[in-house]
Amino acid sequence: GENVEQHPSTLSVQEGDSAVIKCTYSDSASNYFPWYKQELGKGPQLIIDIRSNVGEKKDQRIAVTLNKTAKHFSLHITETQPEDSAVYFCAASMRGYSTLTFGKGTMLLVSP
Amino acid sequence: GAVVSQHPSWVICKSGTSVKIECRSLDFQATTMFWYRQFPKQSLMLMATSNEGSKATYEQGVEKDKFLINHASLTLSTLTVTSAHPEDSSFYICSATRDREEQPQHFGDGTRLSIL
Numbered sequence: 001g002e003n004v005e006q007h008p009s010t011l012s013v014q015e016g017d018s019a020v021i022k023c024t025y026s027d028s029a030s031n032y033f034p035w036y037k038q039e040l041g042k043g044p045q046l047i048i049d050i051r052s053n054v055g056e057k058k059d060q061r062i063a064v065t066l067n068k069t070a071k072h073f074s075l076h077i078t079e080t081q082p083e084d085s086a087v088y089f090c091a092a093s094m095r096g097y098s099t100l101t102f103g104k105g106t107m108l109l110v111s112p
Numbered sequence: 113g114a115v116v117s118q119h120p121s122w123v124i125c126k127s128g129t130s131v132k133i134e135c136r137s138l139d140f141q142a143t144t145m146f147w148y149r150q151f152p153k154q155s156l157m158l159m160a161t162s163n164e165g166s167k168a169t170y171e172q173g174v175e176k177d178k179f180l181i182n183h184a185s186l187t188l189s190t191l192t193v194t195s196a197h198p199e200d201s202s203f204y205i206c207s208a209t210r211d212r213e214e215q216p217q218h219f220g221d222g223t224r225l226s227i228l
Contacts, residue, residue: 043116046216102122103155
């Protein structure tokens, strides 16, 4: 089955800096890659996603890049703010938008 | 849009009690709902997948007689933890998707279950 590796497990940045979280996946059949933000005591919230026919997608301060050949995808957050502090999960799916395999998560800490 | 509501948000009960958790898609019809379990500082572990009107598909190692899932309508799925014991204490999260329209999974805010 699919295996998703996520790095780093913890990331500390200063407010205004950029943050990058990287994930690799094992199954070349995966074609959908969402990123979720989970705040303490809450469920994950979808922040951005990308399909395998696209190399990059951007939404304001958040962007995701996908390299199908290398089987890795990354989340980029620019101009970080303290409210960006949370745990971020990447995921991969082989069947459209169903049955996600999650990475282990990255705790992002943004210091004022 | 795409709001998923989960209830209750927190439940504490005695060992041996059965607990029901509800998951509702408020503004869309969910063809598929998922139930996850999350331990502290860990990732989400898929427990089962349920499609409206059919039996749930459980992941390997998840006891289907322990965790009863019912997806009676396109907007409601329930997870019942039967005869709960302290080791069942965890954070349970549901998600919903309108699979046929390739809608992403949207998650509820989870239920923290504590068994004394």
